[in-house]
Amino acid sequence: NKGQDDIRWYGATKVGDTAYQVTIQAKNHQFETGHYSVHVYGKSQLEGNRTIGLATTAGFNVTSVKVANPSVQVTNHNPSQGTLDVVVSESADTKAIKTVKVAVWSESNQSNLYWYETSTVVNGKATIAVNQINHKGIVGNYTIHVYTTTQDNQESGYNAGTYRLESKTLQTLPAYFIDISSHNGNITVEEFNRLKQQGIVGVVVKLTEGTSYINPFAKAQIANAQAAGIKVSAYHYSHYTSASEAQAEAQYFVRAAKNHGLSSATVMVNDMEESKMLSNINSNVQAWQDEMKRLGYGNVVHYTMASWLDIRGGQVSTSQFGIRNFWIAHYVNGYTYLDQASAKAYAYYNNAAAWQYTSVSKKLTNNLDENIDYTGRFTI
Known part of the structure; x- marks a missing residue:
């Protein structure tokens, strides 16, 4: 529905002597509904392995799509070291992640609030390392809120729970x-x-x-x-x-x-x-x-x-x-x-x-x- 802003080239797999097949994922097209155009190209052995157009198909229509939330997990929680990791993971049913922001604090007035941010997404996964040193070294129960922005600039928020960080050395x-x-x-x-x-x-x-x-x-x-x-x-x-x-x-x-x-x-x-x-x-x-x-x-x-x-x-x-x-x-x-x-x-x-x-x-x-x-x- 926005022209070729989501154009994607797929490599087909040969499934028979005269047949090729490809699976098109809605994730690669921002889960948009509407009419999808499909053009087919191939390498011509008769023309010096040059890419040539083979067919302009009738395409297909998408009336609804399934869009899921990304997985948000807290891993490597080490209270005595004052560290933990927040991991946000895509799946085939989630939109592609553009950025992740994480707000973490323990004080009721949020005086030790610190924002973490990353735009590094590797194999559909973004990891943010939370460290008590960024929160004035205060020992306490830390609230973790996660905010994601997808490639189409849709923002969502998630409560990842409360975790204790209690490294005493950081208070020096x-x-x-x-x-x-x-x-x-x-x-x-x-x-x-x-x-x-x-x-x-x-x-x-x-x-x-x-x-x-x-x-x-x-x-x-x-x-x-x-x-x-x-x-x-x-x-x-x-x-x-x-x-x-x-x-x-x-x-x-x-x-x-x-x-x-x-x-x-x-x-x-x-x-x-x-x-x-x-x-x-x-x-x-x-x-x-x-x-x-x-x-x-x-x-x-x-x-x-x-x-x-x-x-x-x-x-x-x-x-x-x-x-x-x-x-x-x-x-x-x-x-x-x-x-x-x-x-x-x-x-x-x-x-x-x-x-x-x-x-x-x-x-x-x-x-x-x-x-x-x-x-x-x-x-x-």
């Missing part, structure tokens, strides 16, 4: 971490222990840059931090300006992570600072993120300056990637040191994953970047 947030590269050289176990005594419980180590550079100090920096009991994450300094380059850089980053023994659960950071990246940046970042997830390293965070974000007039879409997946650099004191207590009091960008509040920390001999962790991803 916010916490503090540093990020380091080859510029920081070798940091000994003793120095990491000294940092830990000063409230630093996480470190993000630069592994790679582009597709040709590996931090020569990374192996020792990772080992010494782990020996001191400091949580290790990793970052990649990005240069990509196209989807293919983004995928190549993601592959290079993951290979280095595996070579350094970093598991797939490691927080993997996309460091975006090169101005040449701004052209078509959101689609390229999406390509990088999708490739990271395809390679099994899906715990990704995007680091950049506040001015690059759409919430500060920039081009990077916080809604597309989720503000909770951004680590934001903004030095309110410029190049004058801001201490941890003051950073906690300011609480800038506390709806994000983390805030880099200074680059001139003197906790070791050379200047260090210092950061506040709002979600526990870098420190717990």
Whole structure:
């Protein structure tokens, strides 16, 4: 009923010497009723295997269709870890999913409400990971509401029930971490222990840059931090300006992570600072993120300056990637040191994953970047 907006090419199956058959699914045509046109084409062996028209049939009429709701399930519920997954699945009788949003909260006034969103649908299934860290670490019974939008922009809502999340460690947030590269050289176990005594419980180590550079100090920096009991994450300094380059850089980053023994659960950071990246940046970042997830390293965070974000007039879409997946650099004191207590009091960008509040920390001999962790991803 809308012209060829739902045109679909089907490959027929040979069922006899002179017969072919195909099954047409209403799902592939948005379950529309009305008259359907059917044209038949084939490859001509007499004309160089060229595709030619064979028949324009009378088509068929559809007067009613069966449309079911998608399956909404909560899986991998781990109360002590404060995590669970919400899985929304299509079937042959459901419309194709475009996006899924999930609202989760435990407080009666919804003060710890957090919205999750994904447009990634793989084999008809969308999965959203819920984590207590996104809800101020509060122990409680969490209500889960799921909202789906189909490809024809029809919206539906579902109550997925109430589940308890009770991780106690998350209540220690916010916490503090540093990020380091080859510029920081070798940091000994003793120095990491000294940092830990000063409230630093996480470190993000630069592994790679582009597709040709590996931090020569990374192996020792990772080992010494782990020996001191400091949580290790990793970052990649990005240069990509196209989807293919983004995928190549993601592959290079993951290979280095595996070579350094970093598991797939490691927080993997996309460091975006090169101005040449701004052209078509959101689609390229999406390509990088999708490739990271395809390679099994899906715990990704995007680091950049506040001015690059759409919430500060920039081009990077916080809604597309989720503000909770951004680590934001903004030095309110410029190049004058801001201490941890003051950073906690300011609480800038506390709806994000983390805030880099200074680059001139003197906790070791050379200047260090210092950061506040709002979600526990870098420190717990």
